[in-house]
Amino acid sequence: MNEKNRQVLARDKQEARATGAYRSRYPLQTKEDVMTDNTRKIALVTGGSRGLGAATALALGARGVSTIITYRADKEAADRTVAQIVGKGGQAAALALDTGVVSSFPAFVNELQAVLQANFGRDRIDYLINNAGHGLNKPFADVTEDEFDRLMQVHFKGVFFLTQALLPVIADGGRIVNLSSGLARFALPGFSAYASMKGAIEVLTRYLAKELGARGIAVNTVAPGAIETDFGGGAVRDNKPLNDMVRSVTALGRAGVPDDIGPMIASLLSEDNRWINGQRIEVSGGMFV
Numbered sequence: 001m002n003e004k005n006r007q008v009l010a011r012d013k014q015e016a017r018a019t020g021a022y023r024s025r026y027p028l029q030t031k032e033d034v035m036t037d038n039t040r041k042i043a044l045v046t047g048g049s050r051g052l053g054a055a056t057a058l059a060l061g062a063r064g065v066s067t068i069i070t071y072r073a074d075k076e077a078a079d080r081t082v083a084q085i086v087g088k089g090g091q092a093a094a095l096a097l098d099t100g101v102v103s104s105f106p107a108f109v110n111e112l113q114a115v116l117q118a119n120f121g122r123d124r125i126d127y128l129i130n131n132a133g134h135g136l137n138k139p140f141a142d143v144t145e146d147e148f149d150r151l152m153q154v155h156f157k158g159v160f161f162l163t164q165a166l167l168p169v170i171a172d173g174g175r176i177v178n179l180s181s182g183l184a185r186f187a188l189p190g191f192s193a194y195a196s197m198k199g200a201i202e203v204l205t206r207y208l209a210k211e212l213g214a215r216g217i218a219v220n221t222v223a224p225g226a227i228e229t230d231f232g233g234g235a236v237r238d239n240k241p242l243n244d245m246v247r248s249v250t251a252l253g254r255a256g257v258p259d260d261i262g263p264m265i266a267s268l269l270s271e272d273n274r275w276i277n278g279q280r281i282e283v284s285g286g287m288f289v
């Protein structure tokens with residue numbers, strides 16, 4: 001390429017960056033492109049193998065964000081999600097992590113850093129989405145200490161200490177999204193323990209926003225309503241009376257689907273929404289409004 005063409009290309013790239021058209025005009029072609037491209041953001045999505053995490057990773061991929069997803073047990077589901085993202089021209093990798101086992105976090109961070117270097121030529125992530133989790137639908141009177149402790153380990157203690165362990169790996173100016181639930185605002189019988197953990201996450205979000213603001217890191221809560229995933233044994237999707245109940249209390253007249261949430265989180269992480277910080281955003285189609 002001669003000097004004149006080089007200058008024209010540099011000007012075009014500058015204009016494309018300024019207008020947000022860079023990725024569509026200059027799609028990434030090879031692993032080398034990815035390794036040398038510092039405009040490409042990188043997200044870590046916990047529990048990204050299925051459900052809302054997978055929908056988020058796919059939506060981020062469609063916006064040109066590289067994603068590292070984690071899974072607890074279902075490696076095949078994680079591999080399928082990675083293949084889907086890569087099949088659509090995105091970049092993704094999967095790592096095993098039980099977000100309820102704090103003692104495993106230092107080794108996980110080392111593994112993450114190795115994958116960041118090897119696959120993306122980077123040593124930082126830009127976005128952390130604390131999404132992994134399981135449900136419990138049991139009357140307050142019957143919840144056991146073990147069930148309570150497991151919920152606490154995964155939904156609160158795990159999020160707290162994983163985020164802490166990842167602080168050196170999150171780029172200044174990055175973002176964190178913590179998943180809560182509509183159940184932390186309205187009360188449905190059977191969710192006292194689960195929803196209390198989500199309530200704790202909403203408080204933690206505001207504290208993280210305050211303490212990490214000095215590094216330019218914005219932290220928000222996304223609180224989905226009832227969504228048709230495998231969550232809670234797939235109850236919202238597969239249990240018709242429950243699905244009908246959700247429909248009847250939702251202003252938009254149906255239960256949510258993963259694509260109601262994933263693209264919303266991806267758009268929350270875009271430049272357009274950089275000034276949203278310390279907020280709880282409910283994404284429920286208007287449940288119990």
Ligand SMILES: NC(=O)c1ccc[n+]([C@@H]2O[C@H](COP(=O)([O-])OP(=O)(O)OC[C@H]3O[C@@H](n4cnc5c(N)ncnc54)[C@H](OP(=O)(O)O)[C@@H]3O)[C@@H](O)[C@H]2O)c1
Pocket residue numbers: 046047048049050051052053070071072073074075077097098099100130131132133134154179180181182223224225226227228229230231232236
């Ligand atoms: N679906 C809803 O109605 C709803 C509503 C409000 C909030 N939420 C919240 O949204 C998040 C995602 O829910 P979902 O509906 O997508 O659930 P899902 O379809 O059951 O998927 C859960 C994901 O989290 C992973 N996971 C579960 N426990 C884990 C652990 N201890 N450590 C690491 N990974 C773990 C799973 O990995 P494996 O596949 O390997 O098990 C899977 O990738 C959760 O925090 C949930 O509380 C869901």
